[in-house]
Amino acid sequence: MKFQSQLVAKPYFIFALALFAGQIAFGLIMGLQYIVGDFLFPYIPFNVARMVHTNLLLVWILFGFMGASYYLVPEEANIELHSPGLARLMFWVFAAAGVATILGYLFVPYAELAKLTHNELLPTMGREFLEQPTITKLGIVVVCLAYVYNIGMTILKGRKTVINMVLITGLIGLAVFFLFSFYNPSNLVLDKFFWWWVVHLWVEGVWELILGSILAFTLIKVTGVDREVIEKWLYVIIAMALISGLIGMGHHYFWIGPGEYWLWLGSLFSALEPVPFFMMVLFAFKMVRERRHNHGNKIAVIWALGTAVMGFLGAGVWGFLHTLAPVNYFTHGTQLTAAHGHLAFFGAYAMIVMTITSYAMPIMRGRPQGNPRSAQRLESYAFWCMCVGMLGITLALTVAGAWQVALQRIPEDGQALGFMVTQQKLIPMYWARLVFGVIFATGLLGYFVSFFVGSGSEIEKQNNSLDRYPAHNPEAGVCCGSCGGAS
Amino acid sequence: MAEQFTKSMARNIYYGGGFATFLLLLGLTFDTMLELPERDHRENITDSVVKGKEVWENNDCIGCHSLMGEGAYFAPELANVFDRRGNANEEGFKGFMQAWMAAQPLKVEGRRQMPQFNLTKEEVINLSDFLIWTSRVNDNNWPPNKQG
Numbered sequence: 001m002k003f004q005s006q007l008v009a010k011p012y013f014i015f016a017l018a019l020f021a022g023q024i025a026f027g028l029i030m031g032l033q034y035i036v037g038d039f040l041f042p043y044i045p046f047n048v049a050r051m052v053h054t055n056l057l058l059v060w061i062l063f064g065f066m067g068a069s070y071y072l073v074p075e076e077a078n079i080e081l082h083s084p085g086l087a088r089l090m091f092w093v094f095a096a097a098g099v100a101t102i103l104g105y106l107f108v109p110y111a112e113l114a115k116l117t118h119n120e121l122l123p124t125m126g127r128e129f130l131e132q133p134t135i136t137k138l139g140i141v142v143v144c145l146a147y148v149y150n151i152g153m154t155i156l157k158g159r160k161t162v163i164n165m166v167l168i169t170g171l172i173g174l175a176v177f178f179l180f181s182f183y184n185p186s187n188l189v190l191d192k193f194f195w196w197w198v199v200h201l202w203v204e205g206v207w208e209l210i211l212g213s214i215l216a217f218t219l220i221k222v223t224g225v226d227r228e229v230i231e232k233w234l235y236v237i238i239a240m241a242l243i244s245g246l247i248g249m250g251h252h253y254f255w256i257g258p259g260e261y262w263l264w265l266g267s268l269f270s271a272l273e274p275v276p277f278f279m280m281v282l283f284a285f286k287m288v289r290e291r292r293h294n295h296g297n298k299i300a301v302i303w304a305l306g307t308a309v310m311g312f313l314g315a316g317v318w319g320f321l322h323t324l325a326p327v328n329y330f331t332h333g334t335q336l337t338a339a340h341g342h343l344a345f346f347g348a349y350a351m352i353v354m355t356i357t358s359y360a361m362p363i364m365r366g367r368p369q370g371n372p373r374s375a376q377r378l379e380s381y382a383f384w385c386m387c388v389g390m391l392g393i394t395l396a397l398t399v400a401g402a403w404q405v406a407l408q409r410i411p412e413d414g415q416a417l418g419f420m421v422t423q424q425k426l427i428p429m430y431w432a433r434l435v436f437g438v439i440f441a442t443g444l445l446g447y448f449v450s451f452f453v454g455s456g457s458e459i460e461k462q463n464n465s466l467d468r469y470p471a472h473n474p475e476a477g478v479c480c481g482s483c484g485g486a487s
Numbered sequence: 488m489a490e491q492f493t494k495s496m497a498r499n500i501y502y503g504g505g506f507a508t509f510l511l512l513l514g515l516t517f518d519t520m521l522e523l524p525e526r527d528h529r530e531n532i533t534d535s536v537v538k539g540k541e542v543w544e545n546n547d548c549i550g551c552h553s554l555m556g557e558g559a560y561f562a563p564e565l566a567n568v569f570d571r572r573g574n575a576n577e578e579g580f581k582g583f584m585q586a587w588m589a590a591q592p593l594k595v596e597g598r599r600q601m602p603q604f605n606l607t608k609e610e611v612i613n614l615s616d617f618l619i620w621t622s623r624v625n626d627n628n629w630p631p632n633k634q635g
Contacts, residue, residue, distance in 0.1 A: 033599070037597055038597060038599070045550075045600070046562075047547050047549075047561075050551075050561070051550055110546060111604065114544075125544055126545055128550075131547060162498075186532060186537040188620075188621055189527040189624055228494060232492070232493070232494045233497075235497035235500065236497050236500065239501035239504045242505035242509070243505065243508050246509055246511075246512045247508060247512060249512070255626045256555045256556075257526050257527050257624050257626055258519045259519060329629060333556030337560070338560055409630070409631050410631070411632065413633045418563075420598075423599075
């Protein structure tokens, strides 16, 4: 760590992980509700559990992005963060708004919440993922503006590296496209059309820039590969992400009202969307193969490689599986969509946050060469547990989705089974999903425990393993890789 | 990557390609906005349809159901519920909706339950009008059959 102000990232990472735990708890509740339909009814109806599950995801990923930015931007810009005080204040504002909103979902009936928060003044509630009361959305805007301002000023004053420039472009995009959440016309088709300008242009657009820059930063640090090489790859990857992803939004416009040419455009461009993710896999493995030093934080390297692979599988392969219009006609809105959503979000975004957390948290805790070996060993079990758990969830939902299509979608009227009857038939697959969900939760628990593993003497030993850095100046003290690209 | 492919070439592809694609998206969006009125039949969005969308949103219906395939996958698709349950008869559909909404939750043990939302008769009519309007949007003939 080069700058004191990077430490503001710490509470962001910790809080992100706490929310992640909540997300998984509600995921398990829903997994059971899919099997035992009236589980916890009427105390936690499915829609409430789902809101909590998806909104916690959104908020913890944002916390993760913020932590990542506050950690890496000063180091890249080679200057202290513009305002650590503002970053600390915004942490509390965002945390309070997030917690209050989740408690509102859980303890106030939704219609009541809409009334209490005067949704009628500027109606924005009741749309998937954008369920937050309008006042919360305004809070998110304030937090994002302060965040983008703080990061932007730091970059303006300091070095404008490619990683910083790509990251700030992504962050500005994130803030700008969120504004579409305030546009809620009474025409449902227009509503849906621009709803995707938040949802798609986030996750298949600007978030990929944020993902790319965090991955590139981590790889520079843990491999010591020349930043020129890494930056070239970063540019090509995000170029492909934007070129395929922007018009690729057409795959959401097939069946919600827009005209027929979207069937062609959406299929064609979104068929290219796996390309940037595939390049990310090549990139990550090539950089690790050509590494100039062996960083002591091995688990951070594994997370970085894992992000590339799982992101490619989830966003790339499982996305392509149902993105062509003739296929999507039958699979749209089935469990296949859920399968893709789970693996893509985990692989690309949950894992990149855990990558930077695994790299940066030990450094912020005075362990520049990573956590002690025992902790890393536990963390790598946790890594595999979560990856296997999520792949199992995805496969179970994929089989469920295919079966659903076969029973409910493909047969003609009269022959096709109804939705509720079909769901009954899928219960074995929902059991499999729940079992893998429990495996995932076990992995997450192990991940949390790994933060507390390792004795003082073990940490001391790890910190003094300077021989890992033959290329660097040992007199400079214990190395964390921070100088890896800064020279 | 090959040496002759330089970082500045990569940068130009990113800025040039990203910008050009975004312009294309804006152009296509503009064209879609011109085309939509004929496909969404906005002339039929009455006060009741507008209010129905508010009822839909204020009760987070999307948290369990899907609408044109988007939303949650826990409960049936509703963009075509008028075709499925209404037999092309608006009055019949509204009668069904009044009875259905009043009967919730069904309390069949182990079955997925829909909460009781305590909607007024007027609100159920609004909601029905919203769903009837939605069922008539030109959505390229989705879903494949009545079951949604």
